[in-house]
Amino acid sequence: MKRFWGFVIKEFKHIFRDYRTMIILFGMPVAQILIFGFVITNDIKDAEIAVLDHSKDQTTHEIVNKLTASGYFILKDNLESEKEIEPTFQSGKIKQVIIFGNDFGKKLVSEGSADIQIIADASDPNTANLLVNYTSAIIRDYTMSLNAEKTMNATIVPEVRMLFNQSLDGAYMFIPGIIALILILVSAMMTSITIAREKEMGTMEVLLISPLRPTHIIMGKVAPYIVIAFINAITVIFMGFFVFKVPLEGSLALLLIESLLYIFMSLSLGIFISTKSNSQQVAMFISMFALMLPTVLLSGFIFPIENMPGWLQAITYIMPPRYFIDIVKNILLKGTGLAFVWKETLAILGFTVLFIALSVKNFKIRLE
Amino acid sequence: MATQEKIIHVRDLVKKFGNFTANDHLNFDVYKGDIYGFLGANGAGKTTAIKILCGLSYPTSGTVEVAGLNIYKERENIKKDIGYMSQKFSLYEQLTVQENIRFYGGIYGLKKKELNEAGNHMIETLQLQNERHKIVGDLPLGWKQKLAFSIAIMHNPCIVFLDEPTGGVDPKTRRQFWELIYQAADRGITVFVTTHYMDEAEYCQRLSIMVDGRIEALGKPEDLKNEHAAGSMEEVFIKLARKQKETS
Amino acid sequence: MRTILILLRKEFIMIFRDRTMLPIIFVMPLLQLLILVNAATFDMKNIKMFIIDKDHSATSLRLQNKFSGSPFFRIEDQSMNVEGGHNSLLKGNADVVLHLENGFEHDLMTEKQTKAQLLVNGINSRTAGLINAYTSNVIADFNKNVIIDNLHLKGDQMLQVNISSSFWFNPSLNYKNYMVPGILVILVTIIGMFLTALNIVREKELGTIEQINVTPIKKHQFVIGKLFPFWLIALFELAFGLTLGKLMFDIPIEGSLLVLFSFAAIYLLVILALGLFISVSAKTQQQVMFVTFFFMLVFILMSGLFTPENSMPIWAQRANAINPLAYFMRVNRMVLLKGSGFADIANEFISISVFALVSLSLAIWRYRKTK
Numbered sequence: 008m009k010r011f012w013g014f015v016i017k018e019f020k021h022i023f024r025d026y027r028t029m030i031i032l033f034g035m036p037v038a039q040i041l042i043f044g045f046v047i048t049n050d051i052k053d054a055e056i057a058v059l060d061h062s063k064d065q066t067t068h069e070i071v072n073k074l075t076a077s078g079y080f081i082l083k084d085n086l087e088s089e090k091e092i093e094p095t096f097q098s099g100k101i102k103q104v105i106i107f108g109n110d111f112g113k114k115l116v117s118e119g120s121a122d123i124q125i126i127a128d129a130s131d132p133n134t135a136n137l138l139v140n141y142t143s144a145i146i147r148d149y150t151m152s153l154n155a156e157k158t159m160n161a162t163i164v165p166e167v168r169m170l171f172n173q174s175l176d177g178a179y180m181f182i183p184g185i186i187a188l189i190l191i192l193v194s195a196m197m198t199s200i201t202i203a204r205e206k207e208m209g210t211m212e213v214l215l216i217s218p219l220r221p222t223h224i225i226m227g228k229v230a231p232y233i234v235i236a237f238i239n240a241i242t243v244i245f246m247g248f249f250v251f252k253v254p255l256e257g258s259l260a261l262l263l264i265e266s267l268l269y270i271f272m273s274l275s276l277g278i279f280i281s282t283k284s285n286s287q288q289v290a291m292f293i294s295m296f297a298l299m300l301p302t303v304l305l306s307g308f309i310f311p312i313e314n315m316p317g318w319l320q321a322i323t324y325i326m327p328p329r330y331f332i333d334i335v336k337n338i339l340l341k342g343t344g345l346a347f348v349w350k351e352t353l354a355i356l357g358f359t360v361l362f363i364a365l366s367v368k369n370f371k372i373r374l375e
Numbered sequence: 376m377a378t379q380e381k382i383i384h385v386r387d388l389v390k391k392f393g394n395f396t397a398n399d400h401l402n403f404d405v406y407k408g409d410i411y412g413f414l415g416a417n418g419a420g421k422t423t424a425i426k427i428l429c430g431l432s433y434p435t436s437g438t439v440e441v442a443g444l445n446i447y448k449e450r451e452n453i454k455k456d457i458g459y460m461s462q463k464f465s466l467y468e469q470l471t472v473q474e475n476i477r478f479y480g481g482i483y484g485l486k487k488k489e490l491n492e493a494g495n496h497m498i499e500t501l502q503l504q505n506e507r508h509k510i511v512g513d514l515p516l517g518w519k520q521k522l523a524f525s526i527a528i529m530h531n532p533c534i535v536f537l538d539e540p541t542g543g544v545d546p547k548t549r550r551q552f553w554e555l556i557y558q559a560a561d562r563g564i565t566v567f568v569t570t571h572y573m574d575e576a577e578y579c580q581r582l583s584i585m586v587d588g589r590i591e592a593l594g595k596p597e598d599l600k601n602e603h604a605a606g607s608m609e610e611v612f613i614k615l616a617r618k619q620k621e622t623s
Numbered sequence: 624m625r626t627i628l629i630l631l632r633k634e635f636i637m638i639f640r641d642r643t644m645l646p647i648i649f650v651m652p653l654l655q656l657l658i659l660v661n662a663a664t665f666d667m668k669n670i671k672m673f674i675i676d677k678d679h680s681a682t683s684l685r686l687q688n689k690f691s692g693s694p695f696f697r698i699e700d701q702s703m704n705v706e707g708g709h710n711s712l713l714k715g716n717a718d719v720v721l722h723l724e725n726g727f728e729h730d731l732m733t734e735k736q737t738k739a740q741l742l743v744n745g746i747n748s749r750t751a752g753l754i755n756a757y758t759s760n761v762i763a764d765f766n767k768n769v770i771i772d773n774l775h776l777k778g779d780q781m782l783q784v785n786i787s788s789s790f791w792f793n794p795s796l797n798y799k800n801y802m803v804p805g806i807l808v809i810l811v812t813i814i815g816m817f818l819t820a821l822n823i824v825r826e827k828e829l830g831t832i833e834q835i836n837v838t839p840i841k842k843h844q845f846v847i848g849k850l851f852p853f854w855l856i857a858l859f860e861l862a863f864g865l866t867l868g869k870l871m872f873d874i875p876i877e878g879s880l881l882v883l884f885s886f887a888a889i890y891l892l893v894i895l896a897l898g899l900f901i902s903v904s905a906k907t908q909q910q911v912m913f914v915t916f917f918f919m920l921v922f923i924l925m926s927g928l929f930t931p932e933n934s935m936p937i938w939a940q941r942a943n944a945i946n947p948l949a950y951f952m953r954v955n956r957m958v959l960l961k962g963s964g965f966a967d968i969a970n971e972f973i974s975i976s977v978f979a980l981v982s983l984s985l986a987i988w989r990y991r992k993t994k
Contacts, residue, residue, distance in 0.1 A: 025910070027905075027910055027913075027914065028909070028910060028913050031913045031914065031916075031917045032913075034917070035917060035920070038917070038920075038921060039920070039924075042921065042924045042925065043924070045936060045939065046924065046925055046935050046936065046939040047924060047929065047930050047935075051934060052934065053933065054933065055933070093791075096791060096792070096961060097957070097961050097962065097963040097964070097967050098963070098967045099953070099957055099961075099963065099967065102933070115782055115784070116782075119782055119783060120782070120783040120784065120785055121783075121784055121785070122784075122785050122787070123784055123785070123786050123787070124786075124787050124788070124789070125786060125787070125788040125789070126788070126789050126790075126791055127788065127789075127790050127791065128791060128792060128961070129790035129791055129792050129793035129794065129796055130792045130793055130800070130801065130956055130957070130960035130961050131801055131931055131956075132790070132793050132796040132797065132798050132800070132801055133798065133801070134931050134934075135790055135793075135796065136790075136796055137756075139788045139790075140756050140760070142786075142788075143786050143788070144759075144763075146784055146786055147763065147784075147786075149784075150782055150783065150784045153782050154770075154782055163686070163731065163736075163737055163738075163739050163762055163765060163766055163769075164736060164737070164738055164739070165738075165739050165741055165758065165759055165762045166738050166739065166740045166741065167741045167743060167755055167758070167759075168740070168741065168742050168743070169743050169745030169751055169755075170712055170742050170743065170744055170745055171744060171745050171746050172745030172746050172748060172751070173745065176748060179745070179746050179747075179748065180746055180747045180748060180749070200909055200912065201909075204907075204908075204909060286643075287908045287909060287912070288643065288821055288825075288908065289643055291912050292643070292647060300655075300658065300659070304658065304659060304662040304663060305658070305662055309663075309929060310662055310663050310664060311747060311750055313669065313671075314664050314668065315661060315662055315664065316661050319658070319661050319662055333715075336746055340746055341713055343713060347713065347714070429837045430836075430837065430992070430993055431833060431836055431837060431992075431993060431994065432993060432994050433993055433994065450992075450993060451839055451841075452839075454837055454838060454839040455839045457837065458837075459833075459834065459837040461830060461833050461834060463829070463830030463833070464830070465829075465830050465831050465833060465834035466831070466834070467633070467637065467831055468829075469637050469640050469641070470633065470636060470637065470640075474633070474636060477629075478629060478632075478633045479834075479838075481625070481626070481629035482626060482629060482630070482835075482838045482839075482840055483838060483839070484625075484626070484839075
């Protein structure tokens, strides 16, 4: 046992001495949180638009003012003819053009209706859709206000409450995702590459003939990563809490225990990958495809799973991060307990057992 | 074989890594045509010195001339005239014997015809006719080492540096390897070889022995044995190492 | 020149002899396009709605029908008690709860105003925003009908602005058209950067680089010999990816491929030089992987792959001036989707060329034959 601890301490020193890797390991979660928190937003503001106004009267003027006053739009350009629209879009200067028909104000009064055409640059369909929606809503409001003078109207007023995230803060979504991503990266990717490296360099053989037992060697190799991963998890939770005011509705203890379980799952996955790969390069590419991609894309981290095609939704069920993100969201944001997440917990436990069993099987084959 | 023309000239060569002095004021000359042995225990500073001579590493201070050229100013010109075989096996394991020959020959600017001749000659001497299109990684270690040496002198350099070329090789192959070294010397190539096998020291014409970064003895093997009243180079070496321990 | 050719021949032989290379080159783009493009979608369909209707009036039923008739909503369940709705939100069985109190219709008739309460799961702010927009639209539509009915009764006419909207360059708002060009950028970048970066440090680990360094080979010859193969592979990868994108997703190719590939050729010089720089600065493959990984992650997230650059804060937009991915991301989409020509992206061309010059010089300077 004493020999084992000596080995673990040696591994710790070895890892912590490589300061470059250390900076990245501890800097990665911080950088990710900052980017997701401050850079990746889907809020539309200051979208640059152009107006092609064939009337140039009081009403069109008022509508343009309403649009720019909303904060969503900036009037970048006044076009003179339809021909200018395409080149302006191609130069990438603007995202939307609003066209007022002839005699807009006059027609509205005399005929009771007038025409507005909105053309959006849908090369970014999402933004285009939102811009058109916002523009229509503002114009609709404006006409409503004109009509309000004529009659008292009966209306349904929607009263919307955003549960679990009242101000629709993006942080509520990415904090759980980042925890899941960082933990699996540090634990699974790092371990798989470390062990693959020993194999590539031939030092694994040396260790295996040493008096240490193989399980102890593997445990010694992964122990430092448990510590690093755990520190990372706590960093993300705390940064979420203090910098982005993401609440901690449920029990912190339960959250940390679940994180630890997920770390163990990731480690066993990392060990499993390393038994399958003979070089660091292979380990890395497997990790990227088996870990990075699914964690970012198939876990509901950024893109809602419900919107995916059926076959892809089916694949998400075999992605461990999916379950972990559910667990974190429940505990962190909805404040629910084990009663709500026991199924997901069991799933992660199942994955852990599966990966350990597969690694042991592969390892035995290799030794024989 | 040896002449009086100096091909390596080293005065007060110092190399420091931080506080650690790997080469402490080395002074020695190697003459054209020599087989010069550079001896020392592991960690004595042999590899450090050889890397400076090959232009792989900068000296901290001192004068070094190789093939009459200054190591500080004309490093890239020196490289045309030297061959080098490192401690680590450094041919491309994923390439075949033929591909390695063509690659290194090509880099040294051998013309197509010269390259073919040299290549055929090499494969014949090494008796690698059947292995010509095999991946180098699959060859036994001894064969790889002989191939690496032959490739290192393919462009007929003035001097070839060998850093522990026979490490981990069986005695029979080691003897064959030394035969190759003698053949090279016959062609007029100066050989600078490091080793920690003391029996190999006897094969050298002149040698120096390094202990802890310093050259402790320098001369012909016969003279050194007489000087230290020893029957073999092994004994000379042990005596020098012991003396060092007592003074330090 | 001959030396460079010899180096190139050796690199190509080694690259294609490596068994892991072919899957990386051919399978990776296929998987990435297939999974990424299908997964990365914000198309909202089937918003799960839970209805609590305590009013049970003609109007409340009409509103319900309005929702169930919309292609965006699916009525998941109904109940009379609030608990049930709240629970289904907690469990994730519903995205939004529509709550109509007793007296909903009565208030509308007598007080001209009534409330419809909506509870939205706000954790994913983006989806929540969309759900909000869609529900508001349905209700606004409903209101308009009510108003028109009322005005007709009074024999009056309502002022109306007819809004027609059209979406250029992607009329069906197909999100895949937006994602495929973005993913191609990521693909060629990953391939170019990782392969270059790992290649040289691997020679370092194996010791073969020393043998190269004692030869009279020139620095620029070595660098060209190392970069050219990956440059070619990455360009091939772009062509291959474009073909797959065309075949699988029928993405538009509006602009000139010549413009696109010329830009890509310069862009790749930047990426490869960065890979080279990392590679010559590191000691082990592990270090290279982590440094590369870190920078790739930051570059990709900032590049505007998922979110438009314009909605980023000003400082981030400024920082993107030194993010090569952001340039190619923009250019690739502009050329493929909008058919932008050389004149439209002249600024990007100049910037990326300066970039290439700087990063190549930096990498050559950092590569030392002597330590």
